[in-house]
Amino acid sequence: MVKICCIGAGYVGGPTMAVIALKCPSVEVAVVDISVPRITAWNSDQLPIYEPGLDDVVKQCRGKNLFFSTDVEKHVREADIVFVSVNTPTKTRGLGAGKAADLTYWESAARMIADVSVSDKIVVEKSTVPVKTAEAIEKILTHNSKGIKFQILSNPEFLAEGTAIEDLFKPDRVLIGGRETPEGFAAVKALKDIYSQWVPEERILTTNLWSAELSKLAANAFLAQRISSVNAMSALCEATGANVTEVSYAVGKDSRIGPKFLNSSVGFGGSCFQKDILNLVYICECNGLPEVAEYWKQVIKINDYQKTRFVNRIVSSMFNTVSNKKIAVLGFAFKKDTGDTRETPAIDVCKGLIGDKAHISIYDPQVTEEQIQRDLTMNKFDWDHPLHLQPMSPTTVKQVSVAWDAYAATKDAHGICILTEWDEFKKLDYEKIFENMQKPAFVFDGRNVVDAEKLRKIGFIVYSIGKPLDQWLKDMPALA
Ligand SMILES: NC(=O)c1ccc[n+]([C@@H]2O[C@H](COP(=O)([O-])OP(=O)(O)OC[C@H]3O[C@@H](n4cnc5c(N)ncnc54)[C@H](O)[C@@H]3O)[C@@H](O)[C@H]2O)c1
Numbered sequence: 001m002v003k004i005c006c007i008g009a010g011y012v013g014g015p016t017m018a019v020i021a022l023k024c025p026s027v028e029v030a031v032v033d034i035s036v037p038r039i040t041a042w043n044s045d046q047l048p049i050y051e052p053g054l055d056d057v058v059k060q061c062r063g064k065n066l067f068f069s070t071d072v073e074k075h076v077r078e079a080d081i082v083f084v085s086v087n088t089p090t091k092t093r094g095l096g097a098g099k100a101a102d103l104t105y106w107e108s109a110a111r112m113i114a115d116v117s118v119s120d121k122i123v124v125e126k127s128t129v130p131v132k133t134a135e136a137i138e139k140i141l142t143h144n145s146k147g148i149k150f151q152i153l154s155n156p157e158f159l160a161e162g163t164a165i166e167d168l169f170k171p172d173r174v175l176i177g178g179r180e181t182p183e184g185f186a187a188v189k190a191l192k193d194i195y196s197q198w199v200p201e202e203r204i205l206t207t208n209l210w211s212a213e214l215s216k217l218a219a220n221a222f223l224a225q226r227i228s229s230v231n232a233m234s235a236l237c238e239a240t241g242a243n244v245t246e247v248s249y250a251v252g253k254d255s256r257i258g259p260k261f262l263n264s265s266v267g268f269g270g271s272c273f274q275k276d277i278l279n280l281v282y283i284c285e286c287n288g289l290p291e292v293a294e295y296w297k298q299v300i301k302i303n304d305y306q307k308t309r310f311v312n313r314i315v316s317s318m319f320n321t322v323s324n325k326k327i328a329v330l331g332f333a334f335k336k337d338t339g340d341t342r343e344t345p346a347i348d349v350c351k352g353l354i355g356d357k358a359h360i361s362i363y364d365p366q367v368t369e370e371q372i373q374r375d376l377t378m379n380k381f382d383w384d385h386p387l388h389l390q391p392m393s394p395t396t397v398k399q400v401s402v403a404w405d406a407y408a409a410t411k412d413a414h415g416i417c418i419l420t421e422w423d424e425f426k427k428l429d430y431e432k433i434f435e436n437m438q439k440p441a442f443v444f445d446g447r448n449v450v451d452a453e454k455l456r457k458i459g460f461i462v463y464s465i466g467k468p469l470d471q472w473l474k475d476m477p478a479l480a
């Protein structure tokens with residue numbers, strides 16, 4: 001029986017391994033982590049992450065061929081294939097601070113694999129890593145290998161949160177990079193044999209190691225670039241009276257461009273896009289390519305601009321001050337169908353409003369008050385470390401309260417900001433909400449989820465990102 005061990009039971013390690021266990025009943029899969037609460041949660045009915053369909057997959061395999069454990073060394077020692085899916089945060093200090101990937105967790109996992117192994121192993125990079133990481137890992141693994149042979153593969157993960165199970169069941173592609181040697185080819189084949197249990201042959205791509213590592217950073221950069229492109233257009237739409245939804249529909253109809261990932265928003269968030277582009281920028285700079293670095297940096301600059309622009313629009317529309325006004329924030333997660341708040345645009349928008357002395361009442365169906373307070377007090381990039389190593393927030397932000405539903409959040413509010421596209425925000429009773437708000441009542445829709453015309457008929461002043469502006473908003477221009 002092939003034994004797989006995955007180091008890191010997070011958003012990637014948990015779901016990917018659960019799906020491998022489900023699709024390959026003859027493979028034994030152990031997911032290990034240094035975080036005791038995480039593993040306890042994986043072994044309970046309350047899984048540590050919210051992901052549609054995940055509970056069902058875990059229930060079907062846990063205890064049969066899927067195990068969650070904190071006994072990292074034992075499972076690594078016994079495994080034939082070791083996936084490494086640990087954190088790769090952005091460095092906050094020293095060389096490359098603010099851009100380069102911090103490979104501390106990766107390095108410590110690699111050293112531990114080298115120390116405890118007593119048989120040959122395939123070691124798979126599942127985390128997103130800089131190009132050429134495999135070379136460094138190889139050096140660590142073989143430095144003191146006691147004659148044990150290690151083959152390194154790059155198998156980056158392309159799942160998106162909220163649709164992780166769907167993406168894993170039917171991936172657009174599985175990418176496997178390996179050394180171009182007989183041993184390397186054999187290792188690639190061994191991993192391919194696992195995926196080919198459910199992924200069609202033509203969707204399993206094999207490349208050299210460096211192409212696989214770089215393709216992951218490139219794919220995220222291209223996706224984020226589409227969003228920054230449409231968001232840049234949204235500013236121009238507002239200035240000219242064009243409608244960004246119509247523009248992106250017309251643009252996306254070109255089969256060379258395609259319709260996906262062209263939704264204008266308050267900005268992209270999530271644990272990957274910004275981090276991976278910063279990493280790409282750093283790699284370009286290190287390789288003497290400042291023009292290429294500058295090109296990709298612009299994707300992040302537009303994303304920051306979009307968030308600032310949104311806050312400025314709110315403040316300028318409300319007579320240039322939100323001081324002591326109640327602003328209801330609907331949605332805090334970085335996208336719908338997840339409770340994940342890593343790099344959510346809601347953090348920057350809330351901080352911007354708090355900076356202007358607003359009182360904020362937040363409602364998100366999946367995010368806890370504790371998480372929101374942590375996010376609003378944590379330093380940039382601190383979120384991307386194992387939970388027990390993150391600094392505890394010593395203070396809470398007093399201007400922020402968290403409500404149980406959208407009606408409580410919006411009661412007596414002067415304005416509403418919609419920051420996550422949860423379906424339930426489309427179906428709220430906006431007449432009731434309007435009655436309970438201060439007047440004039442504003443809605444700032446950062447996701448274009450509400451029917452703006454319907455809300456205007458009720459009496460709201462509505463700002464929809466990238467859409468023609470109300471007369472009110474035209475009269476109160478926002479400076480970005
Ligand atoms: N979240 C996503 O959607 C996504 C998608 C594709 C790729 N990635 C990449 O995958 C990697 C993991 O991301 P994630 O979102 O799962 O992170 P995560 O923080 O949810 O999970 C990482 C886990 O690794 C554990 N860990 C860290 N060092 C360890 C060690 N030495 N031994 C055992 N466990 C250790 C942590 O405790 C944590 O539970 C990152 O490189 C990320 O960029 C993430």
Ligand SMILES: O=c1ccn([C@@H]2O[C@H](COP(=O)(O)OP(=O)(O)O[C@H]3O[C@H](CO)[C@@H](O)[C@H](O)[C@H]3O)[C@@H](O)[C@H]2O)c(=O)[nH]1
Binds near residue numbers: 157268
């Ligand atoms: O048209 C769009 C599409 C997305 N977003 C925003 O972009 C962010 C990222 O969304 P998405 O890509 O769907 O979620 P992630 O889970 O961050 O997934 C991305 O990052 C993962 C981690 O690397 C990759 O594996 C995935 O392929 C890649 O889509 C979110 O804030 C979305 O709201 C938009 O604003 N407009």
